Amino acid sequence: MARRRDEESEEYEEELEQVMDDEGEVQGRQRLKRRRSVFADHVVDEEEDDDEDYGGRRQKTYRRAAQYFDIEAEVDSDEEEEDEEEGEDDFIVASGADLLGEDDGGRIHRLPLLPQDEEEEDVEALERRIQAKYARSSHAEYDEEITEVEQQALLPSVKDPSLWLVKCATGCEREIAACLMQKCIDKRSELQIISAIALDHLKNYIYIEAYREAHVREACKGLCKISAKDIKRVEITEMTDVLSVKSKAIDLSGGTWVRMKRGTYKGDLAKVVDVDNVRQKVKVKLIPRIDLQALANKLEGKEVPKKSFVPPPRFMNVAEARNLHIPVKHKRDKVNGDYFEIGGMKFEGGFLCKEEVSMTSISTQNIMPTFDEIENFRKLGGRGDGDIVSLSTLSANRRKAYFIRGDPVIVVKGDLKDLKGWVEKVEEEIVHIKPAITKPEMEHLPKTLSVNEKELRKYFEPGKRVKVVSGTKEGTTGMVVKVEQNLLIILSETTKEHIRVLADDVVDCSEVTGETKIDDSYSRFGSFRIPHIPPTPSRLSKGENPYNSGVRHRRGRGQRDGLVGMTVKIRLGPYKGCRGRVVDVRGPSVRVELESQMNLVTVDRRVISDNVVSTAYCDTFQCGRGGETPLHPCMTPMRDPGATPIHDGMRTPMRNPAWNPYLRLSPPSPA
Amino acid sequence: MGSAPAQIPTSFGHELRACLRCRLVKTYDQFRESGCENCPFFKMEEDNERIVDCTTPNFNGIISVMDPTRSWAARWLRLARFVPGCYTLAVSEALPEDLQNLCEDEHVPYVPPKRV
Numbered sequence: 001m002a003r004r005r006d007e008e009s010e011e012y013e014e015e016l017e018q019v020m021d022d023e024g025e026v027q028g029r030q031r032l033k034r035r036r037s038v039f040a041d042h043v044v045d046e047e048e049d050d051d052e053d054y055g056g057r058r059q060k061t062y063r064r065a066a067q068y069f070d071i072e073a074e075v076d077s078d079e080e081e082e083d084e085e086e087g088e089d090d091f092i093v094a095s096g097a098d099l100l101g102e103d104d105g106g107r108i109h110r111l112p113l114l115p116q117d118e119e120e121e122d123v124e125a126l127e128r129r130i131q132a133k134y135a136r137s138s139h140a141e142y143d144e145e146i147t148e149v150e151q152q153a154l155l156p157s158v159k160d161p162s163l164w165l166v167k168c169a170t171g172c173e174r175e176i177a178a179c180l181m182q183k184c185i186d187k188r189s190e191l192q193i194i195s196a197i198a199l200d201h202l203k204n205y206i207y208i209e210a211y212r213e214a215h216v217r218e219a220c221k222g223l224c225k226i227s228a229k230d231i232k233r234v235e236i237t238e239m240t241d242v243l244s245v246k247s248k249a250i251d252l253s254g255g256t257w258v259r260m261k262r263g264t265y266k267g268d269l270a271k272v273v274d275v276d277n278v279r280q281k282v283k284v285k286l287i288p289r290i291d292l293q294a295l296a297n298k299l300e301g302k303e304v305p306k307k308s309f310v311p312p313p314r315f316m317n318v319a320e321a322r323n324l325h326i327p328v329k330h331k332r333d334k335v336n337g338d339y340f341e342i343g344g345m346k347f348e349g350g351f352l353c354k355e356e357v358s359m360t361s362i363s364t365q366n367i368m369p370t371f372d373e374i375e376n377f378r379k380l381g382g383r384g385d386g387d388i389v390s391l392s393t394l395s396a397n398r399r400k401a402y403f404i405r406g407d408p409v410i411v412v413k414g415d416l417k418d419l420k421g422w423v424e425k426v427e428e429e430i431v432h433i434k435p436a437i438t439k440p441e442m443e444h445l446p447k448t449l450s451v452n453e454k455e456l457r458k459y460f461e462p463g464k465r466v467k468v469v470s471g472t473k474e475g476t477t478g479m480v481v482k483v484e485q486n487l488l489i490i491l492s493e494t495t496k497e498h499i500r501v502l503a504d505d506v507v508d509c510s511e512v513t514g515e516t517k518i519d520d521s522y523s524r525f526g527s528f529r530i531p532h533i534p535p536t537p538s539r540l541s542k543g544e545n546p547y548n549s550g551v552r553h554r555r556g557r558g559q560r561d562g563l564v565g566m567t568v569k570i571r572l573g574p575y576k577g578c579r580g581r582v583v584d585v586r587g588p589s590v591r592v593e594l595e596s597q598m599n600l601v602t603v604d605r606r607v608i609s610d611n612v613v614s615t616a617y618c619d620t621f622q623c624g625r626g627g628e629t630p631l632h633p634c635m636t637p638m639r640d641p642g643a644t645p646i647h648d649g650m651r652t653p654m655r656n657p658a659w660n661p662y663l664r665l666s667p668p669s670p671a
Numbered sequence: 672m673g674s675a676p677a678q679i680p681t682s683f684g685h686e687l688r689a690c691l692r693c694r695l696v697k698t699y700d701q702f703r704e705s706g707c708e709n710c711p712f713f714k715m716e717e718d719n720e721r722i723v724d725c726t727t728p729n730f731n732g733i734i735s736v737m738d739p740t741r742s743w744a745a746r747w748l749r750l751a752r753f754v755p756g757c758y759t760l761a762v763s764e765a766l767p768e769d770l771q772n773l774c775e776d777e778h779v780p781y782v783p784p785k786r787v
Contacts (some may be wrong), residue, residue: 151747154743154746154747156743156747157743160743161741161742161743163744173733174683174733175683177733177734177735177757178679178680178683178733178735178757180735180737181676181679181735181737181755181756181757182679184676184735184737184755185676185679185755191737193737194736194737194738194741194742194743194744195734195735195736195737195738195742195744195745196734196735196737197732197733197734197735197744197760198732198733198734199732199760200731200732209742209743209744239743240747243744243747243748243760245731245732245760245761253727253729253763253764254729274685275728275729275763276685277729277730277731278683
């Protein structure tokens with residue numbers, strides 16, 4: 001069915017046709033008209049709705065978006081629609097040749113290069129209409145590549161040159177493409193090819209864009225590395241595939257984390273230093289796993305037993321190698337600086353540099369470097385940028401943190417960013433927090449806010465005493481010195497070192513607080529007032545008085561008070577071996593003034609010398625990770641004949657009116 | 672051929688770099704000599720340190736565009752408005768922000784690379 005255009009009215013139309021969905025239903029066609037400022041003649045805007053006309057017709061091909069019709073072309077396109085699929089290929093070939101005999105003529109039929117603004121404006125209008133009309137439609141084959149309507153407008157048409165696949169010498173693909181470019185410059189209009197494409201992942205072939213096969217042949221003449229014998233035309237429907245780039249190759253670049261798949265370093269984290277996309281190889285740096293002694297033996301010609309174990313990762317110590325009489329060559333690279341050659345391997349800054357690593361032997365997806373792994377790289381890596389990478393990688397790969405009631409937290413993303421508070425309740429991914437009111441205007445905030453756990457971090461103020469419960473530093477206690485996003489810098493009590501740990505891996509380990517202490521800690525939050533908090537009824541077993549559930553012998557205090565003034569020796573925990581004097585007794589803990597450290601510390605009363613129960617200190621005061629109930633059956637001291645019965649859940653002095661049995665050692669969580 | 676073509680890369684090793692805005696491919700030395708033919712405002716020929724900021728050795732594929740006005744491939748890759756020369760299909764990094772701002776000031780388009 002031909003639609004005749006009135007040539008005299010000089011209308012220029014633009015047409016967009018929707019591709020069929022999977023069920024084969026025709027979604028309809030749409031026409032859009034555009035003004036062409038390039039053409040002086042007035043363009044009539046007229047809209048025609050073609051849906052009725054093409055209601056049931058099947059279309060298996062896609063059509064280009066922009067098309068200038070002369071009558072012949074229009075007729076041809078209609079015929080194309082009427083044809084069955086089989087005939088379509090021939091048709092395209094035929095029309096292609098006929099229409100584009102003259103190269104100059106092709107120009108007029110081309111979409112003119114419009115000023116940027118106009119193009120964008122029209123594309124937006126195009127986008128709106130299509131989205132409105134085809135909101136529900138599913139997409140055809142190559143729509144996966146076409147994510148924008150704009151791109152859809154650039155699909156190849158019958159008026160465009162074709163792509164021709166041409167065989168060439170392996171490894172020379174890029175050079176041949178450049179050679180053809182040079183030939184084009186030299187020969188000018190004699191060379192009629194339009195472009196030449198060398199794909200990194202395709203060896204032995206290049207694509208040449210040209211209107212005719214003859215042009216391709218002519219271009220290849222005189223080039224020894226390319227064969228004009230094997231020329232194949234690419235299907236119009238596959239042309240966009242040719243130009244789509246594999247995302248994996250691009251994602252890999254200097255600084256990317258990868259893991260080795262094979263060999264000694266299998267599973268080890270490595271950092272990409274350099275990428276060669278053509279040869280599909282990378283240069284990486286790793287923490288070396290070298291048995292220097294074995295290497296020394298091997299180099300001296302001694303027998304080396306077959307390694308039955310993989311050496312642990314350790315930065316290369318050049319002095320150590322030299323001491324073992326291993327030859328070390330110190331070299332300088334103009335790009336990378338100093339490096340050492342030891343045993344045929346290259347070491348830079350302590351790292352092993354592996355070059356020529358095939359991309360197939362590294363994993364690039366889902367690397368999830370752990371905090372410790374990144375930390376290890378940092379040690380000698382030294383470069384400032386490493387830190388930035390670490391922090392952002394960490395937040396990207398952060399494993400699920402376990403929040404429990406009472407945890408002090410801070411919101412790190414979204415509208416509530418920087419809001420501090422305490423965890424009230426955790427429901428899978430949603431954490432309900434009680435916000436800390438630091439300013440009067442915050443009074444209007446609701447009592448509980450729901451935050452996604454991904455937007456929340458545990459928050460420990462500098463000065464807080466904490467304990468590391470996960471990772472390589474597990475067991476360390478210390479004071480928070482600095483907070484850096486998700487990282488805490490803690491001064492270890494035992495080693496006096498500054499260590500870096502994730503906030504997620506740490507729990508509060510403050511001393512048991514008396515009333516005064518509570519006020520102090522709240523003062524950090526400004527004018528926050530503690531209301532009297534009745535405990536949540538649902539958490540109690542029936543009938544139990546919350547204030548008494550953990551306390552059974554109030555009288556017991558008198559007995560404990562007798563300790564004050566006694567000189568004791570600490571038997572367990574970080575202060576093991578220290579002598580001191582008891583200055584105060586608070587519930588199950590005592591405060592001891594350490595002789596040596598001039599320090600006042602809190603220890604479980606059971607670890608001091610007049611006690612024989614060997615219960616681990618401090619663990620008992622932490623709520624189980626992930627566990628909801630703070631009551632630890634394991635800490636029942638009833639088994640201890642000598643100790644005063646101290647009872648489960650009893651962690652705060654009874655005097656505290658805000659005492660809550662579900663408290664851990666942080667400030668009471670406000671309800 | 673319409674406009675004067677860009678320099679053609681003289682070698683294909685590590686020195687090959689692609690402009691982060693227009694994706695023109697040349698060697699480091701060529702950028703140093705004559706800058707980027709499509710992005711003269713980067714002034715790579717004047718400030719050699721700019722070369723490292725404006726170009727990258729991480730790119731994928733090469734396309735020699737002889738006639739940008741008629742090439743479908745150049746249109747698809749958004750190279751149709753640039754001078755004839757050797758380009759890459761995709762670069763791995765985005766242009767640094769300050770240089771993106773420079774593009775805005777110069778009223779030239781910049782499309783960051785797609786990350787799938």
